Amino acid sequence: MAFKRSRTLAGRLGAGVAFVAGLVLPAVAPAADLQDPAAIQAHAEQFLKKQTAGLPGKVTIQVAAPRAALPACSAFDAFQPTGSRSMGKTTIGVRCLAPSRWTVYLAAQIRVMGSYVVTREPLPANHILSAADLALREGDLGSLPADVVTNADDLKGYRTVSGVAAGAPLRNALLRAPLAVQQGQSTRLVMNGPGFSIQSEGQALANASRGDRVRVKTPSGEVVSGVAQDGQQVVVAF
Template sequence: MFSLLSQLRAVWLPVAAVSVLGLTMAANPALAQGASAPEVQAVAQDWLRDATAAAQPAGATALRMEVKLGNLDSRLKLAPCGNVEPYLPPGARLWGRTRVGLRCVDGMSRWNVSLPVTVNAYGNAWVIKGQVAAGSALTEDDVVEAEVNWAEENSPVVRDKALWVGQIATRALMTGQTLRQGMVRPAQVFQAGAQVRVVAQGAGFQVSAEGQALSAGVVGQVARVRMENGRVSSGTVLDTKTVKIDL
């Protein structure tokens, strides 16, 4: 259904699409005498069942998949075909509202059709239980765990508490919204000009010294620091007072 969540430390995850273009179905005997719309839809349904079962998001608990397959025109008659190959059209993914293609790869007349598909993926996620103002730090009291449709939006779901507790709401969050990437950002913990502790770490040793921040500090992001000897270095912000430099 999706590869979907390669970033997803969050799930997210969020989201790259799984490559299922290589998945094909064996020849369908029913199509050897001519392919009706219901027969073609049955091939697509079988393929979708296997593809979505094999494409759970990385790092997430199993999701309950629900596939809704649209219809071809019931009057449609396709030429006989020894092998019908389902596939994802370029740019499509098995997530939310999408399309699946079916093409004849073994027949006197090659044909290619597509069907509308809706893939829902239900599982537990964090849901906003009260309004959170933009710029506010998110706390555990602001959310509740509930089952939601992960595929309702393209943005990956944020499951890991470490990725949202104490982070800042990028916009006003409303009751019932599923917590997703882009809704929060790391908090700024010091301003440029602040005195910070710089921890330099290498193989088998660690030293620390004082320095002055030359840029604002955001946990998990890089900040520039001027050391007491005047040298300027860059390191990762750990907390309100500490920048780590790997040697």
Template structure:
């Protein structure tokens, strides 16, 4: 197992870690973010590495910037390499103040590009994942849009008359009822039928409520 021999090895290690840190890790392969790294571990400590270590990120890699650890596996031996990560990207801000309960349109958004160093966690980089969402709090002009400020728009609002599709073994029943709360598509919703029965179903994207009577 050959060890690192020269600065060219460290340069190759830098390239490998950079590629690793820029791989998608559950926060969207399409996000327009480029991360760069600086190796903090002294070069003399890196000389103990094998020539082709197996690299992986220690812990959660969803945080875009900050200090991280990279695991370098050489057979049964493991070494932790300390790095700092910087990121550049394009994110979306509020073009003007938004009140709680506002349904966001493209005209409410403005793009910003630069360092992500001091920006909040949970930024949404895909504009289409913001449009149509509803604000859960006030958002000031120029403030970045993040996941904890938004929710899906309600497909059904409390008190609304809704169509009910109840499905059982070999049959379907269509009826009407009243929503006892508000819910987005795919969320559970309690409804009161016209006979006064309280049931729970799932809101369909088209706005009706599905109830499974097979269970």
């Protein structure tokens, strides 16, 4: 009788285990079809390493994990949304191309430790920069405005647009490029069009930095508009 009861109890326990297993297995099985978030992060980091390879200084990258559970993916495609910064706080997108299609956006932090240009002393507006005005400082370029200047040699002859405080990072938006064309001076006109290029002389009607548009009076009295280039030259496209 004891043996029979033991077999009966064992049979009930076995049925119970089978029942529990039937409840647990369906909950575990779908997890195998979910994408490992670490793989998404790794793909995004690898993409950003390639994008930042040419940046000055030491680059460190941190990418946040996706918040939502996503279906498993065998083919990733990372990208940066239009308008995203190449350093500092930014956003990175990762698409799944197969077997299903989805897109996730991840927050990222790109730190670039390098040198940037600051002013030694307060500078007034319209001040022509010289080497004595400038100094280099080390810091995270990603925490600074995107147009901060990193090479002091690039600022030779530039002017300040407005007053600049001592120790302020110099940005391109705060500076005016050296004059390439001066008002009233003789100017070489280069007129380019389909299948031709003609050079002549003219007179600049305004000051202009390299890349600015400026009007020039020709010897015949006609006024044309072109783009200022170094050496008192203006290029007119037809």
